[in-house]
Amino acid sequence: xxxTDILIIGAGPTGLFAVFxxxxxxxxxxxxDALPQPGGQCSEIYPKKPIYDIPGFPEVLAGDLVTNLMxxxxxxxxxxxxxxxxxxxxxxxxxxxxxxxxxxxxxxxPVVVIAGGLGSFEPRKPPIANIAQFEDKGVAYIxxxxxxxxxxxVVIAGGxxxxxxxxxxxxxIAKEVSLIHRRKDFRGALDSVxxxxxxxxxxxxxxxxxAEVTDLQGENELxxxxxxxxxxxxxxxxKETDYFIPLFGLSPKLGPIADxxxxxxxxxxxxxxxxxxxxxxxxxxxIGDVNTYPGKLKLILCGFxxxxxxxxxxxxxxxxxxxxxxxxxxxxxxxxxxxxxxxxKKEVVKSIN
Amino acid sequence: xxxxxxxxxxxxxxxxxxxAPTDMNMNLMEVVRSFELAPEGTVGICGGMAMCASCQCYxxxxxxxxxxxxxxxxxxxxxxxxxQDNSRLSCQIPITEELDGLEVKLAPEAP
Ligand SMILES: Cc1cc2nc3c(=O)[nH]c(=O)nc-3n(C[C@H](O)[C@H](O)[C@H](O)COP(=O)(O)OP(=O)(O)OC[C@H]3O[C@@H](n4cnc5c(N)ncnc54)[C@H](O)[C@@H]3O)c2cc1C
Ligand code: FES
Numbered sequence: 374x375x376x377t378d379i380l381i382i383g384a385g386p387t388g389l390f391a392v393f394x395x396x397x398x399x400x401x402x403x404x405x406d407a408l409p410q411p412g413g414q415c416s417e418i419y420p421k422k423p424i425y426d427i428p429g430f431p432e433v434l435a436g437d438l439v440t441n442l443m444x445x446x447x448x449x450x451x452x453x454x455x456x457x458x459x460x461x462x463x464x465x466x467x468x469x470x471x472x473x474x475x476x477x478x479x480x481x482x483p484v485v486v487i488a489g490g491l492g493s494f495e496p497r498k499p500p501i502a503n504i505a506q507f508e509d510k511g512v513a514y515i516x517x518x519x520x521x522x523x524x525x526x527v528v529i530a531g532g533x534x535x536x537x538x539x540x541x542x543x544x545x546i547a548k549e550v551s552l553i554h555r556r557k558d559f560r561g562a563l564d565s566v567x568x569x570x571x572x573x574x575x576x577x578x579x580x581x582x583x584a585e586v587t588d589l590q591g592e593n594e595l596x597x598x599x600x601x602x603x604x605x606x607x608x609x610x611x612k613e614t615d616y617f618i619p620l621f622g623l624s625p626k627l628g629p630i631a632d633x634x635x636x637x638x639x640x641x642x643x644x645x646x647x648x649x650x651x652x653x654x655x656x657x658x659x660i661g662d663v664n665t666y667p668g669k670l671k672l673i674l675c676g677f678x679x680x681x682x683x684x685x686x687x688x689x690x691x692x693x694x695x696x697x698x699x700x701x702x703x704x705x706x707x708x709x710x711x712x713x714x715x716x717x718k719k720e721v722v723k724s725i726n
Numbered sequence: 727x728x729x730x731x732x733x734x735x736x737x738x739x740x741x742x743x744x745x746a747p748t749d750m751n752m753n754l755m756e757v758v759r760s761f762e763l764a765p766e767g768t769v770g771i772c773g774g775m776a777m778c779a780s781c782q783c784y785x786x787x788x789x790x791x792x793x794x795x796x797x798x799x800x801x802x803x804x805x806x807x808x809x810q811d812n813s814r815l816s817c818q819i820p821i822t823e824e825l826d827g828l829e830v831k832l833a834p835e836a837p
Contacts, residue, residue, distance in 0.1 A: 418772055491767060498837050500807050532804055555809070560801040621805055624778065624836065625771065640767035 375452060377403035379687055380472055380482035382459045382630070385413020387661030387676030388488035389442040394684040396449030398697060401710065403452035403480060405459045405472070407493035412439035414662075415673075417494055417623065427673060438673075448709020454478050458493045460629045468656060475629075484656055484687040487635075487642060488676070489663040491625035499530065499619045503589055511595025512617050522547045522616060528598050530586050531620035532556060537565040539620065544577040551579040551612065553586055553600060584610075589617065633657075641665035649686030650679050656690060658683045730826035735786075736763045737832050746821045754816035755781035758832065768835050774817035779806035781816040782833035791824045808833050 379395050381388040384406035392402040410416055412435075415424075420436030427433055433441075457474035462485065464470055469483045496514035498504060504512060516522075516539055527547045529540050532554040538561075540552040552569065559566045573580040581600065588599035590611070598617050600610040627640060635652050636643040642659040644650045644666055650658050660683050661676035669675075688697050706716035729745040732754070736742065746757045755770045758781070763769075772778035776798040785792065792814065795803075799818045803809050813833065819825070 418777055419775065422775075491771060497807075500834075500837050556804050558804075560804060621807075624780075627767070640765060 374471075375403055375454070375478065375480045377401050377452065377480065377482045378691060379403075379484045379486055379684075380405070380470070380480050381486045381488055382406075382472070383413060383488035383490055383661070383663070384408075384411035384453065384455070385488060385490045385661060385676075386415055386438065386442060386673045387490070387680055388413070388486070389439070389446060390677045391486060391488060391660065391680035391684065392446040392449050392451045393442075394681045395687070396446065396710070397700075397702065397705075397707065398684055398688045400684070400688060400691065401451075402449065403454070403482070405454045405457060405474060405478075405480065407456070407458040407495070409456045411443060411453065411455070412436070413490050414625075415439050424673070448707060448711055448713045448715075450710045454480070458628065459489075462633050462657070464654075464656075470656065483691050484658070486683060486687070487630060487652075487657065487659040487663055488661045488680075489627070489630055489659075491662055492627040492630070493625065494623040495626050495628065496619075497621040497624045499586070499621060501587065501589060507589050507591060507595045507617070510593065511591065511615060512589070512619075514619060516543075516618065519543065519546055524548045525615040526613060527551070527616045527618065528553060528586065528612060528614045529618045529620060530554070532559045532561070533620065533622060534561040534565060535622075536620040537561040537569050539618070540578050541565065541568050541572065544572050549579065550577070551581055551614070553581045553584055553598075555583070555585055555603075557582045586617065586619070627663075630663075635659070638665050641669075648682075650683045651686065658687065728823075730821065730823060730828075732757065732821075732825065732827075733786075733829040734758060734761070734763055734783075735829075735831040737834060746825075748821055748823050750821075752821045754783070754819040754821065754830065756817075757821060758783075758816060764832060764835075769832070770817065772817075776802045776815050776818055779803065779815065779836070782806055782808070782813055783816045783830040784810055784833060785812045785814055786829040786831060788825065788828050791828070792819055806833075807836050 378400040379402045381404045384404040395402050415435035416439050423432045457476045459472050460475045461473045470485045472480045523546050526549045528551045529536050530553045543550050572578040583603040584600050586598045587601040590597040597611050642664050644659050644664045650660050652659050660679040662671045708714050729747050732746050734742050744761050759770050769781050771780045779802050799815050
């Protein structure tokens with residue numbers, strides 16, 4: 374069981390900055406994120422795009438903002454559970470919480486902060502009517518263990534980088550690899566596209582373009598995919614396969630948090646406006662894009678502000694008898710849990726006469 | 727500049743005739759959002775960067791008036807579901823006077 378003062382669900386910019394604000398109050402944080410890397414939307418959707426409205430940064434790449442946030446919170450030694458989705462929350466008798474992920478990792482903390490943004494990023498599933506029935510019975514949306522596909526027949530669908538990369542990778546492992554794509558053009562890196570073409574020419578990848586998988590067949594396990602070609606939509610091609618792997622990117626979904634008994638409005642968690650961003654469950658806070666209140670703005674700047682306010686309230690919840698007075702970092706400096714200390718020299722502050 | 731009338735058929739099939747301003751640098755996705763024609767979080771996830779396809783719509787008329795598809799839009803539609811020949815990403819359609827009378831239908835939400 375992982376124990377911490379504040380458990381943060383979501384390692385986007387809001388969750389990351391909350392680690393810093395909590396650290397100033399000597400509170401330890403642990404973060405859970407469904408993605409394999411921190412940074413939320415900034416890392417997953419637009420790492421190479423410049424952001425122009427971060428105070429003090431006329432322009433900063435979203436990816437660099439995340440790198441800087443990671444650097445800023447390093448002294449506070451946050452723990453991370455990455456690649457796992459927070460699934461359930463259980464309130465304990467003493468008012469603390471146990472949050473368990475989809476992989477069974479348990480986290481225990483007196484305060485839980487949901488900084489889940491638009492939700493956890495989940496694979497986009499193609500709208501094939503019976504697809505759910507074959508999940509884990511031949512259908513997979515993520516390739517975790519490539520060896521599973523050794524000497525098997527695999528059908529991959531999609532036209533982006535991950536479809537191309539995995540088709541290339543599995544061409545050496547699987548008995549047969551088919552890559553099905555809706556158009557003739559692929560939108561991946563040029564050398565991957567060329568490699569796929571090359572492998573297709575020598576028969577290592579069976580390239581099927583202008584076509585879609587529209588149905589799946591099988592008794593208990595997947596046995597065939599049904600392919601519809603653009604040119605002859607009425608004629609269906611049936612292809613025998615062991616696995617079908619649709620790779621159409623990720624999209625955020627509020628997911629299991631929606632079932633935690635939290636008040637939800639417009640796909641976001643209701644919090645008490647501008648007081649401390651607590652939800653209807655005492656001890657559970659929601660900050661950043663995931664919350665809503667009158668006048669809410671979904672901006673990184675607002676997530677940072679909410680993180681600072683939330684931490685003051687969380688401190689009072691954890692230490693009801695202690696009084697904490699807000700200090701400026703310019704005056705008090707920053708003392709990391711790793712023994713590091715940052716402090717301005719006193720003489721750099723001009724005196725006010 | 728004045729407002730223009732656009733008909734937007736929501737995902738439940740209900741038609742809404744809305745007045746869209748031409749002087750606010752808006753795109754069609756933002757119009758859909760500002761009139762709350764789809765639940766929050768289901769249209770415009772990427773903020774209008776042709777990176778999510780949540781704003782996909784079908785153009786029911788006036789196709790010739792629309793700006794050409796960029797490579798980014800083509801690529802995204804290529805990854806999207808429920809795509810038809812008249813599919814466009816509404817975030818890539820700026821509101822201009824030429825679009826007066828446009829009729830569109832929101833594509834179903836991706837599963
Ligand atoms: C294309 C684009 C451009 C943008 N440009 C700007 C801009 O210029 N300026 C600006 O201020 N904002 C901009 N934004 C918005 C900005 O990215 C968001 O406001 C910001 O990312 C919100 O941060 P967050 O930490 O609250 O949530 P997110 O960044 O969404 O992070 C939430 C994290 O929580 C994780 N998560 C959710 N649920 C779970 C769960 N159950 N278990 C585990 N993990 C979970 C998700 O995987 C995700 O990593 C832009 C957004 C997009 C998409
Ligand atoms: S809003 Fe994401 S593609 Fe249009």
